[in-house]
Amino acid sequence: MSDYLSVSSLTKYLKLKFDRDPYLERVYLTGQVSNFRRRPNHQYFSLKDEQAVIQATMWAGTFKKLDFELEEGMKINVVGRVQIYEPSGSYSIIIEKAEPDGIGALAIQFEQLKKKLTEAGYFDERHKQPLPQFVKKIGVVTSPSGAVIRDIITTVSRRFPGVEILLFPTKVQGEGASQEVAANIALANEREDLDLLIVGRGGGSIEDLWAFNEEVVVQAIFESRLPVISSVGHETDTTLADFVADRRAATPTAAAELATPVTKADIISWISERQNRAYQAGLRVIKRDQERLGKLAKSVIFRQPERLYDGYAQKCDHLTSRLKSTVEQQVQQASQAQQLLNQRLLAVDLERNIRRYKERIEALKRLLTSQVTSQYESQLARFEKAQDALLSLDTSRIIARGYAMVQKGDKVISSVTEVAKGEQLSVQLKDGQLEVEVKNAKKENI
Numbered sequence: 001m002s003d004y005l006s007v008s009s010l011t012k013y014l015k016l017k018f019d020r021d022p023y024l025e026r027v028y029l030t031g032q033v034s035n036f037r038r039r040p041n042h043q044y045f046s047l048k049d050e051q052a053v054i055q056a057t058m059w060a061g062t063f064k065k066l067d068f069e070l071e072e073g074m075k076i077n078v079v080g081r082v083q084i085y086e087p088s089g090s091y092s093i094i095i096e097k098a099e100p101d102g103i104g105a106l107a108i109q110f111e112q113l114k115k116k117l118t119e120a121g122y123f124d125e126r127h128k129q130p131l132p133q134f135v136k137k138i139g140v141v142t143s144p145s146g147a148v149i150r151d152i153i154t155t156v157s158r159r160f161p162g163v164e165i166l167l168f169p170t171k172v173q174g175e176g177a178s179q180e181v182a183a184n185i186a187l188a189n190e191r192e193d194l195d196l197l198i199v200g201r202g203g204g205s206i207e208d209l210w211a212f213n214e215e216v217v218v219q220a221i222f223e224s225r226l227p228v229i230s231s232v233g234h235e236t237d238t239t240l241a242d243f244v245a246d247r248r249a250a251t252p253t254a255a256a257e258l259a260t261p262v263t264k265a266d267i268i269s270w271i272s273e274r275q276n277r278a279y280q281a282g283l284r285v286i287k288r289d290q291e292r293l294g295k296l297a298k299s300v301i302f303r304q305p306e307r308l309y310d311g312y313a314q315k316c317d318h319l320t321s322r323l324k325s326t327v328e329q330q331v332q333q334a335s336q337a338q339q340l341l342n343q344r345l346l347a348v349d350l351e352r353n354i355r356r357y358k359e360r361i362e363a364l365k366r367l368l369t370s371q372v373t374s375q376y377e378s379q380l381a382r383f384e385k386a387q388d389a390l391l392s393l394d395t396s397r398i399i400a401r402g403y404a405m406v407q408k409g410d411k412v413i414s415s416v417t418e419v420a421k422g423e424q425l426s427v428q429l430k431d432g433q434l435e436v437e438v439k440n441a442k443k444e445n446i
Helices: 007-020 060-064 105-119 147-159 177-189 215-222 240-244 252-259 264-297 307-346 350-392 395-400
Strands: 027-034 043-048 053-058 075-085 090-100 137-142 164-169 196-201 228-232 405-408 424-429 432-437
Touching: 007 075, 027 053, 060 090, 105 215, 105 240, 137 147, 137 177, 147 164, 147 196, 147 252, 164 177, 177 196, 177 215, 196 252, 215 240, 228 240, 228 252
Parallel strands: 053 090, 137 164, 137 196, 196 228
Antiparallel strands: 027 043, 027 075, 043 053, 075 090, 405 424, 424 432
16 A cells, blocks of 8 residues: 555645746746636636646736736737646646737737726817917927927927927837826926927837827826827827827827917918008097097087086076075074073072972982881891701701700611611710610600
């Protein structure tokens, strides 16, 4: 029986072989996703081809880093390590990296992200900002060495000299490009002197333009306070930045033209036209006023100006006469009233009135003193009566007259029914306290 192995021993041996095999430490596989159902954390599914199938595990950290949505039936390329799971004796591949298989890998990522952002409303027209008609300063997020910035400077200088251009030097392809583009868009939005922002680069392959398909760039353009014109690649190239931008330009020159919709020559022509229209309108106003002045100069009022104040002079004389008559009448009435008051004042015996009022005051004082004294004596009698009643209830006074107060604990005993034989009682006398024991408790019939 020593030649027989246990299942666990064989499985451990095979696992040791798997772990030490250098060819299984890093495995590159191509297969079709099967039995995939998205789970909250780690993902478990199968990879298969026409002749075989292998179980696959993708940890949550790896799954979150994927640039595409894993789907049932999708053909993918994976990098990982092969291991044996001892409890079941099955082997599987632990996936460390995955990407869609074939030339269309980036196209799949593009369509998946486009669908996601469309459903989130990033490309809705209601979020688009209008471009300003007149700009003073334009920000440009692009490479400082490319043709994009030169074309924009040339076009803006030709169309509207004097407009400033502020370049935000930016890496537009390769690793870290998307983060740099997004950071410079945010930096431009922190400035208060910019009216517009152009984001772009020259043409290239889908890999070259991929930074402008990254979600971080789309998010930065969507959150931009400044209106954004996207000019990425050639006319046939389309990126997610084009969809989310407020306007899309096929070329850098077209972007500069969108940024300066009105040229300096257009403004000068518009000002000249308005100036001429204002001049003609002024001439018409002057001519009309001259005609009105001529008619007024021939009016009877100007030839005989005294007609303007004849009526007012008469009205003034009338009002003056009325005022004089009214004042004389009021003075006469006031004089008569004064004489009448003087006569009444002389008729009054002042000393007699003063003496009468003094006598009345003395009488009121005596009455007040009498009432106050009566009230005081009444209240004092009530107080003394209440004081005597209160003192009669004072137990110390009762005891002082020869009585005693019996207590059981804190309770005052008023009946023999409240005590029993053998209980300890306290007897309070006028000069001290006794502690006694009940020998007998007998109730008398009363």
